[in-house]
Amino acid sequence: MARVLMKGNEALGEGAVIAGCRYFFGYPITPQSEVAEYLARRLPQVDGVFLQAESEVAAINMVYGGSAAGARVMTGSSGPGLSLKQEGISFIAEAELPCVIANISRGGPGLGGIQPAQSDYFQSCKGGGHGDYRLIVLAPSSVQEMMDFALLAFDLADRYRTPVLIMSEGMLGQMMEPVQVREPVTERYEKPWATTGCINREPNIVNTLHLLPTELEDRNQHLFSKYARIAAEEKRAEMVMTEDAELVVVAYGLLSRVVKKAITEVRARGVKAGLIRPLTLWPFPDTHIQKCLDTAKLFLTIEISMGQMVEDVKLAVNGRVPVEFYGRIGVIPSPQEIERAIMAVAERGGLA
Amino acid sequence: MGNIAIFSGGFGSGKSEIALNYAMEMSRYNSQVVLADLDMVNPYFCSRELEEVLQGHGVKLAAPIEMLRFSDVPQVPAEVIGFLGMEENEMILDVGGDEVGSWVLGYLSGHIRTRSYQMYLVINPFRPFAASLEGIIELRVSLEKASRLQFTGVISNPNMAAGTEVADIIAGHQQVTAYAEKLGLPMKFLVVGERFYEPLKAYGLDVEVKPIKLYLWPEWL
Numbered sequence: 135m136a137r138v139l140m141k142g143n144e145a146l147g148e149g150a151v152i153a154g155c156r157y158f159f160g161y162p163i164t165p166q167s168e169v170a171e172y173l174a175r176r177l178p179q180v181d182g183v184f185l186q187a188e189s190e191v192a193a194i195n196m197v198y199g200g201s202a203a204g205a206r207v208m209t210g211s212s213g214p215g216l217s218l219k220q221e222g223i224s225f226i227a228e229a230e231l232p233c234v235i236a237n238i239s240r241g242g243p244g245l246g247g248i249q250p251a252q253s254d255y256f257q258s259c260k261g262g263g264h265g266d267y268r269l270i271v272l273a274p275s276s277v278q279e280m281m282d283f284a285l286l287a288f289d290l291a292d293r294y295r296t297p298v299l300i301m302s303e304g305m306l307g308q309m310m311e312p313v314q315v316r317e318p319v320t321e322r323y324e325k326p327w328a329t330t331g332c333i334n335r336e337p338n339i340v341n342t343l344h345l346l347p348t349e350l351e352d353r354n355q356h357l358f359s360k361y362a363r364i365a366a367e368e369k370r371a372e373m374v375m376t377e378d379a380e381l382v383v384v385a386y387g388l389l390s391r392v393v394k395k396a397i398t399e400v401r402a403r404g405v406k407a408g409l410i411r412p413l414t415l416w417p418f419p420d421t422h423i424q425k426c427l428d429t430a431k432l433f434l435t436i437e438i439s440m441g442q443m444v445e446d447v448k449l450a451v452n453g454r455v456p457v458e459f460y461g462r463i464g465v466i467p468s469p470q471e472i473e474r475a476i477m478a479v480a481e482r483g484g485l486a
Numbered sequence: 487m488g489n490i491a492i493f494s495g496g497f498g499s500g501k502s503e504i505a506l507n508y509a510m511e512m513s514r515y516n517s518q519v520v521l522a523d524l525d526m527v528n529p530y531f532c533s534r535e536l537e538e539v540l541q542g543h544g545v546k547l548a549a550p551i552e553m554l555r556f557s558d559v560p561q562v563p564a565e566v567i568g569f570l571g572m573e574e575n576e577m578i579l580d581v582g583g584d585e586v587g588s589w590v591l592g593y594l595s596g597h598i599r600t601r602s603y604q605m606y607l608v609i610n611p612f613r614p615f616a617a618s619l620e621g622i623i624e625l626r627v628s629l630e631k632a633s634r635l636q637f638t639g640v641i642s643n644p645n646m647a648a649g650t651e652v653a654d655i656i657a658g659h660q661q662v663t664a665y666a667e668k669l670g671l672p673m674k675f676l677v678v679g680e681r682f683y684e685p686l687k688a689y690g691l692d693v694e695v696k697p698i699k700l701y702l703w704p705e706w707l
Contacts, residue, residue, distance in 0.1 A: 138613065140614060312647060312648075
C-alpha cells in the first residue's frame with residue numbers, strides 16, 4: 135500500500151477507517167479537531183457517517199448506541215472533553231460495548247492549555263468515571279503507531295467487548311511523519327449480543343441498571359474476571375537496552391522517543407541505562423518492570439505531568455529499589471535536558 | 487517597491503516553512519520585509535514561533551498578540567492592513583491550510599489587489615488529499631473562492647518529512663509538474679531540504695530548486 139505524509143490525527147482517523155469504523159461522533163477541541171476534520175471528509179467516501187454532536191456528552195452516548203447496534207464506532211476529544219464523556223464511558227464499560235475513544239491530550243487541570251501533556255494518565259487508567267471498571271489504554275509514540283494502534287484498538291475492543299482508549303500527546307496528533315498505509319481489516323467478530331433487530335430470536339437488551347444486590351456484585355465479578363484475562367494477555371512494552379540496565383527509565387508516548395535518544399547518550403558516558411516504554415498503560419506492564427529487577431538498582435519515571443504513572447512503577451517495583459521521578463508540564467523536554475536529568479539521578483544513586 | 491507573496495495550499499503542505507525561508511531570503515535584497523502569520527486554523531507549527539530568528543534577519547513579524555498566540559481565538563494582526571498599504575514593503579503572507587485558512591485572505595483581498603501580488607499554491611503530493619488531480623482542482627477552486635484572489639503559480643514541495651528520499655522528490659515533483667500543467671499555472675520553484683540540494687543537481691531538473699532549512703521541526707525528531 136501507499137506511503138503518505140500524515141499528521142498523527144489524520145493517521146488515527148485513517149486507521150479507524152481501515153479497521154472498518156464507519157461512524158464517528160465527536161465534538162471539536164484543540165488539539166484533537168483534525169481527527170474529526172479528517173473523518174468528516176473521509177467517512178462519506180466509504181458510506182460512513184461523521185456526526186458533530188451538540189456536546190461531548192451527546193457524542194459518547196451516540197457511541198453507546200452505535201456500538202450496541204454492533205457497529206465499529208469511535209469518538210475523540212482532549213482532556214476537558216474526556217472529562218465530560220466520563221459518565222458515558224462508565225456506562226459503556228458496564229454494558230461491555232466495544233468502541234474506541236481517542237484522547238489527543240492537552241495540559242490541565244481546568245481549561246489548562248493546548249501544549250503537550252500526559253496529565254490525563256489517572257483519568258485514563260484509574261477509572262475517570264464512576265464505579266469499578268477499566269479501559270484498555272494504548273499509548274502510541276509515532277504517527278505510524280497512531281494508525282497501527284487504531285487497528286489494534288478496534289481489534290482489542292471487539293475481542294474483549296470493552297472500550298479502548300488511545301492516549302496521545304497533542305503534539306503527536308499535530309506532527310507529520312511518513313506512514314505506510316495498512317491493508318483494510320476484513321475479519322469481523324460475531325456480535326450475538328448486539329441489538330440488530332430480533333428476527334427469529336428473543337430481543338437483546340443492553341442495560342447497566344442492576345438493582346438486585348447479588349446481580350450487581352455478579353456483574354462486577356464478571357467484569358473483573360474479564361479484566362484479569364486482559365491483564366494476563368495484553369500487557370505490552372518496548373524494552374530498550376534493559377538486559378544489563380542498572381538505571382531503568384520508564385517513559386511512554388512521543389516523550390519516550392526523546393528519552394531513547396538521551397539513553398543512548400547516557401550509555402556513551404558509561405551509565406548502564408535502559409528504557410521501558412509501556413505500549414499499554416492499562417494493563418500496566420508491571421511484569422516487564424519486574425523482569426529488570428535482577429540488574430536494576432534504580433528506576434526513573436519521566437512524564438509530561440507532575441507524576442502519575444510513577445505510582446504504577448512504584449507498585450510494580452514494590453519497594454525493592456528506589457523509584458525517582460522527573461516531569462515537565464506543557465513542554466516536551468529536549469534530549470539534552472533529559473540526559474542531564476538522568477545523569478543527575480545516576481550520580482545521586484552512585485551509578486555514574 | 488516591494489511585492490506581496492502569498493503562500494497558500496492544503497493543510498500541512500509546508501507553507502510556513504517555505505514562507506519563513508522565503509522571508510529570510512528576501513531580507514537579503516530588501517530592508518523592509520514583513521512576514522504576516524495569518525494562520526487562524528491551528529496554533530501549532532506556526533511561523534509566529536520564529537519571531538527572534540526573523541528579527542535577527544531584519545524581518546518584521548506580524549502575528550497574533552503574545553497572549554493570544556496559544557489560544558484558539560482567531561486574531562488578524564491589526565497592523566497587517568497598514569503594512570499592506572506601504573508599497574515599499576516586501577510582504578509575505580503565510581496563511582492557514584485549506585479553505586478555512588484562506589478566508590482571512592478574502593477579508594484582506596481589497597488591500598492586496600491594489601498592489602501586484604503573487605499567490606502560490608503549495609503542493610506536497612504525498613499528503614492524503616493531494617494524491618489526485620481532482621483533489622487539487624477542488625482545493626484550488628475552494629481557495630480562490632475563499633481568498634477572492636487568483637493563483638499565479640505552483641510551488642512543488644514533495645517530501646516525507648524526516649523520511650524523505652531523493653526518489654520521493656523526483657517522483658513527487660513529476661506529479662506536481664503534471665498538476666501544474668493541468669491547472670494552467672506556471673511552476674515557480676521546487677523546494678527541498680538542504681541535504682538534497684547537491685544530490686539533486688545530478689538529475690538536471692528543469693526547475694529552480696530552492697534548498698530550505700526547517701525551522702519549525704524539532705531537531706530531535
